[in-house]
Amino acid sequence: MTVSDVQLMKGNEALAEAAIRAGCQAYFGYPITPQSEILEYLADEGRKRGMVVLQAESEVASINMVYGAAGAGARAMTSSSSPGISLMQEGLSYIACAELPCLIVNVNRGGPGLGTIQPSQADYFQATKGGGHGDYRLIVLAPASVQEMADFVYEAFDLADKYRNPVLILSDGALGQMMEKVKFPDYNPADHMVPKPWATVGKPKSRERNVITSLHIEPEKMEQINIRLQEKYKVIAENETRYETVQADDAEYLIVAYGLAARIAHGAVEMARTEGIRAGLLRPITLFPYPSRPLRSLADQVAGMLVVEMNAGQMVEDVRLAVDGRVPVSFYGRMGGIIPSPEEVVHALKAMIRKEATKHEEVY
Amino acid sequence: MDTVLTEPELQQMECVYEKPDTLTDTRFHYCPGCGHSVAHRVLMEVVDELGIAERTVGVAPVGCSVFAYQYMNVDMQEAAHGRASAVATGIKRVYPDTYVFAYQGDGDLAAIGTAETIHVANRGENILVMFINNAIYGMTGGQMAPTTLLGMKTTTSPTGRTVETAGFPMKIADIVAMLPGTYFVTRQSVHTANAVRQLKKAVTKAFQYQKEKKGLCFVEVVSNCPSGWKMTPVQSNEWLVQNMLTMYPPGDIKVPK
Numbered sequence: 275m276t277v278s279d280v281q282l283m284k285g286n287e288a289l290a291e292a293a294i295r296a297g298c299q300a301y302f303g304y305p306i307t308p309q310s311e312i313l314e315y316l317a318d319e320g321r322k323r324g325m326v327v328l329q330a331e332s333e334v335a336s337i338n339m340v341y342g343a344a345g346a347g348a349r350a351m352t353s354s355s356s357p358g359i360s361l362m363q364e365g366l367s368y369i370a371c372a373e374l375p376c377l378i379v380n381v382n383r384g385g386p387g388l389g390t391i392q393p394s395q396a397d398y399f400q401a402t403k404g405g406g407h408g409d410y411r412l413i414v415l416a417p418a419s420v421q422e423m424a425d426f427v428y429e430a431f432d433l434a435d436k437y438r439n440p441v442l443i444l445s446d447g448a449l450g451q452m453m454e455k456v457k458f459p460d461y462n463p464a465d466h467m468v469p470k471p472w473a474t475v476g477k478p479k480s481r482e483r484n485v486i487t488s489l490h491i492e493p494e495k496m497e498q499i500n501i502r503l504q505e506k507y508k509v510i511a512e513n514e515t516r517y518e519t520v521q522a523d524d525a526e527y528l529i530v531a532y533g534l535a536a537r538i539a540h541g542a543v544e545m546a547r548t549e550g551i552r553a554g555l556l557r558p559i560t561l562f563p564y565p566s567r568p569l570r571s572l573a574d575q576v577a578g579m580l581v582v583e584m585n586a587g588q589m590v591e592d593v594r595l596a597v598d599g600r601v602p603v604s605f606y607g608r609m610g611g612i613i614p615s616p617e618e619v620v621h622a623l624k625a626m627i628r629k630e631a632t633k634h635e636e637v638y
Numbered sequence: 639m640d641t642v643l644t645e646p647e648l649q650q651m652e653c654v655y656e657k658p659d660t661l662t663d664t665r666f667h668y669c670p671g672c673g674h675s676v677a678h679r680v681l682m683e684v685v686d687e688l689g690i691a692e693r694t695v696g697v698a699p700v701g702c703s704v705f706a707y708q709y710m711n712v713d714m715q716e717a718a719h720g721r722a723s724a725v726a727t728g729i730k731r732v733y734p735d736t737y738v739f740a741y742q743g744d745g746d747l748a749a750i751g752t753a754e755t756i757h758v759a760n761r762g763e764n765i766l767v768m769f770i771n772n773a774i775y776g777m778t779g780g781q782m783a784p785t786t787l788l789g790m791k792t793t794t795s796p797t798g799r800t801v802e803t804a805g806f807p808m809k810i811a812d813i814v815a816m817l818p819g820t821y822f823v824t825r826q827s828v829h830t831a832n833a834v835r836q837l838k839k840a841v842t843k844a845f846q847y848q849k850e851k852k853g854l855c856f857v858e859v860v861s862n863c864p865s866g867w868k869m870t871p872v873q874s875n876e877w878l879v880q881n882m883l884t885m886y887p888p889g890d891i892k893v894p895k
Binding site for chain 2: 299300302326328330331332334335336338339340341342343344345346347348350364365368372474475476477478479483484485486487488489
């Protein structure tokens with residue numbers, strides 16, 4: 275088998291395979307539906323190919339093992355689904371402050387609470403607004419296909435190392451479970467490894483000891499740490515914002531959606547076009563940093579925007595912030611693990627066009 | 639204390655005791671008489687004497703010893719409360735040839751971190767867990783710990799710990815000793831010179847077993863907290879002998895067969 279072979283794989287397995295190929299040295303995780311295939315795949319394939327793979331006693335332990343391994347300079351990752359990601363928030367806050375590069379994967383399921391095992395996007399706020407305590411950000415990548423479940427792993431590790439920042443891949447139960455063709459790129463991890471002189475691997479006499487910590491008890495020092503983090507996030511926003519557009523150039527109405535919802539919205543755009551509605555799509559690929567600028571530009575071009583999400587309306591807040599009242603923004607969403615159909619989205623689009631958006635929104 | 643020696647006078651004297659290179663020049667912030675300082679020193683003396691400082695990575699907890707990394711002159715990671723042994727696991731698994739220790743207090747290790755403690759022991763991770771048991775939350779101002787003795791007054795058991803409201807003092811060393819993953823479990827103390835010597839022997843053994851990849855070594859140090867116990871250092875050591883060592887008797891709990 276060569277690396278260029280096209281294979282048919284589940285999203286979770288493609289992601290796990292990509293992790294091995296991306297030179298991930300250590301995986302720590304705990305079973306939870308709908309992402310357990312990542313742990314299972316790595317426990318088999320990953321171990322065979324030299325990875326440290328440990329099934330931890332909890333997600334709390336998993337994320338702290340990632341902290342230890344990443345602090346020692348290893349490419350390390352964990353994965354989970356919504357309730358488990360909630361348990362990791364404390365650890366993520368520490369990792370963000372200690373600036374440890376690592377990958378976290380959330381195969382989002384419906385909440386709140388134990389919720390459902392069906393796909394959802396209801397963890398958008400948690401993923402993009404911090405999630406744990408304190409002012410921090412994760413770089414958040416949102417795949418929309420099995421191919422991207424794999425591709426974004428390489429991207430995530432490279433971004434994590436480049437900025438010494440945790441990166442979250444925000445997927446969902448459908449992308450994790452569905453099978454599609456996937457092709458793995460040529461990627462030699464050795465070409466992507468960066469020196470980590472800060473890592474705790476044992477102190478030679480020639481240098482001062484390395485300390486990985488998020489504790490800076492003097493408020494003046496802690497403020498400086500915060501300022502440095504915020505400056506880093508600005509640089510990330512400047513350089514790493516990713517999105518794609520579909521038929522947006524001549525669009526009169528723009529749908530904004532990410533991940534699985536963007537695929538459905540893509541179908542809806544095609545359907546609307548056949549009915550003579552000049553619809554387009556903007557799909558944020560990075561959810562932090564958020565593509566506010568292109569949205570602002572398109573706000574001057576289109577007559578309305580429809581945000582489609584598999585939640586009660588979370589990303590819609592970022593769209594409204596981006597366009598700042600320049601254009602009406604409507605929302606259509608399904609919750610609790612329900613996937614909207616393209617027909618529903620077209621229906622919502624027409625409702626918006628008929629100026630019924632406000633009435634429609636009240637349903638939710 | 640007032641005698642100041644000149645440099646030539648100092649040079650004529652024989653050095654019989656000095657700070658190991660594995661301790662930094664930072665002065666301990668610990669309260670007068672606190673056992674943490676001695677435990678730090680013993681741990682770092684052993685790392686120095688075994689010549690393993692360049693391959694040692696320590697993990698500091700949350701609690702009074704949260705700043706352990708300011709004193710220990712080796713690579714260190716500061717863990718979230720209770721998670722030191724999970725962090726240590728992450729380090730050890732990716733670098734199995736390093737010497738890894740987690741230094742934790744009783745609130746950290748035996749309350750909020752109980753799950754991590756049990757499972758690191760059950761996995762038999764090749765690390766040293768050094769457990770400072772002073773039966774109280776010192777850093778946060780003297781609250782009840784899982785190891786607080788029955789009848790003992792703390793800020794959250796103001797009339798004394800009772801079984802009805804707070805259950806029993808937890809002998810976590812005995813619990814981990816029951817797990818097949820632990821190789822060496824011992825309980826020591828630092829209240830006398832002899833006790834300190836015994837502790838040093840135990841810590842030395844623990845690192846030697848780690849080198850031989852034998853499994854988890856767990857060294858409990860029954861310690862004092864003069865401030866939290868509201869006693870002078872001398873009183874606290876007397877109280878420790880009369881009360882703590884009765885509940886937590888020193889000695890090896892599990893030794894290699």
